[in-house]
Amino acid sequence: MRLRKHPYRVPRVLAVTVIGALLAAGCGGGGDGEDGRVTIRFDYWGSTERAQATNDAIALFEQANPAITVESSFSDFGGYFQKLATQIAGGSAPDVLQMDYSYVREYGDRGVLAQLDSGEAQVQTSGLSRQLLTGGSVGDKLFAIPIAQNTQMFSYDAAQWKQAGATTPADTWTWDDLRAAAQAVTDGTGAKVHGLNDFGGVLDWFEVWLRQQGKQLYTEDGRLGYTAADVTAWWQMSDSWRRTGAVTPAETTTKIDGTQENDPVAQKLSSATFGYDSGFTPKLWEQYGRELTAASFPTGTGKRGQYAKPAMMLSVAQRSQHKQAAAKLVDFLIHDTGAGTALGMSRGLPADEQVRKLVGATLQGPPQAAYEYEQKVIAGLDAAPPPPPKGAGEAKVAFQRVYDDVIFERATIEASAAKFISEAERAIAS
């Protein structure tokens, strides 16, 4: 038997069509139902605890607005912003997104966020203090609304400190007091536990120290408000504490990344840390296996240097198809008392005054401690500086990375400080 000439001949046209169809299938998009129901997406960063609280608040919102469905997802801070950038570039940004103070300008300046003080996505801002709102404004436009505020806080294991004979913080304590106390804890435990997490690599704590000396991290026109000499002085201080063991050793310090599981305090390698009061989450005592006490930062100049920071903000994406629904959700999460109760202190102290009072009365455990701390220091807090320039996030990461060179003794402090300044300038210039 001979084969026919072209038994399975397929026209070229068909082949091209199939390829084309496959290509097109990859580019399709979804749409919404036509019955007036809309689905909006809300992405944020945080822990599972925060997610549970957020889901409760979203459920309340959906009850009150049956025509709107909210899909939400969360991840950790670093992953969140990496994903967000890609999503926005790909045109699939969430409608409502959680925004951080250090990224407001990055996104606001680039036209990615919808204006919230006028237009389709307008959200009312009564009950929010002026100082907080500046944290979400770029120029005279409001791009992000703080849902909560927090402030810098020192926290320590009071029981361990007393046992080691360390003097616990008073209202007017100094950096020298802190050093003596931390050293006492280290010595008292035979260096099994260090007095304090090495704080030298965290730009946020450096900022407080700078402000105590009347300087600021970024000038009004978005340049560095300090020089290599300031960085050198700061690192000389922390480095000398490290050499005597008052703060954690390099191998421990290098792993600090802001998450609770990598906090040396949680691993019982250290007895105190600088942080934000919003870090006092409801289950913290159980997770850390110890109770912590809050105190304000030490100072040496009479200035506290701490400020009311717009901890978490909410924004609406400029390209959202459902700006009104998105604005509704933002409004609800910030102002609604039911939502406020569900969220509690999961994002920090509620920004809305009414909600704050209501929530304050119901708290217990770590959030209550944070609330009391905040009430105590609130009168002495400065207003938040305007959002830092683009590249501030990168500079913050560089600060810790270059500090690694100091603690592993791979470079001198002066050389490292100069290296950091050049990297930071490069980061915020481009």
Next chain:
Amino acid sequence: MTQQTLARPAAASEPPTDPGHRRRRHRYGERPGLAYLFLSPWIAGALVLTIGPMLASLYLSFTDYDLFTSPQWVGLANYRRLFDDDPRFLTSVGVTLRYVLISTPLKLIAALGVAILLNRVTRGSAFYRSAFYAPSLLGASAAIAIVWRLIFDNQGIVDKGLSAVGIHTGGWVASPRYALLVIVALAVWQFGAPMVIFLAGLKQIPQELYDASAVDGASPWRTFRSVTLPMLSPVVFFNLVLEMIHAFQSFTGAFVVSGGRGGPSDTTLFYTLYLYDNAFSNFRMGYASAMAWVLLLVIAVVTAALFGTSRRWVYYAGEDAR
């Protein structure tokens, strides 16, 4: 049946009127439509997922692109900045070269060693083969990298074990001296793929060569050097090229073990990690695209160089011996 089967070769070599070359074209070349139909999923994938993005990134590498606003043409500025004005880029090149030069040979040696052992195992060889291959299947996953991090971390198994015999390292992951070695170890542990290929190569070596060398009284080492290695050299070459390219592109291990930061002190700042950081953390997609193309060129050059040396040491059976 039988007749038909027998008849087939005759039919195939049949009509003398049909010139041979036309016939071949007829048989393999004249149904392009069908070929393309079957190839279409692959072609679509290659166009959409590989070639398209590659061309886009080539274009972006000449622009300033922050992901949100449209790209601005900047010519060669990104490439110039890489070499003139970015110390971290050079750091990442150094780390990556060190990683390639350490991990590739170690992995190949491990693969060849185990393959030779397995080649002698007669009972349960399938089991051992799978057992040694398993890490390659698992190893690329982020989960294993996390486990790896825990094993070598402070208070991890390795640290505790060493502490028990009086060596205190404080964990390798957080040490600038050992962090890279942790990632090298993770790579070497995944020697399964080259091992399987080596094993196949070993089975191809004719037994009579071994018999001959045994008759000549060659020692095992001599046999390995004069019979196994030359006969296996094409496979060695293949594995070398493949593993080297893999090593240049390595990302997951470094990303997970260093927590995405390339630390401590930039000692695990792989090229790909820095590229990723620029693209997705620092909004410099154009710059990152330039890095990607530099990496592609470097890999191409190194691969070409390996091919250049291959003439001197790779022996293909059937060639005239020297």
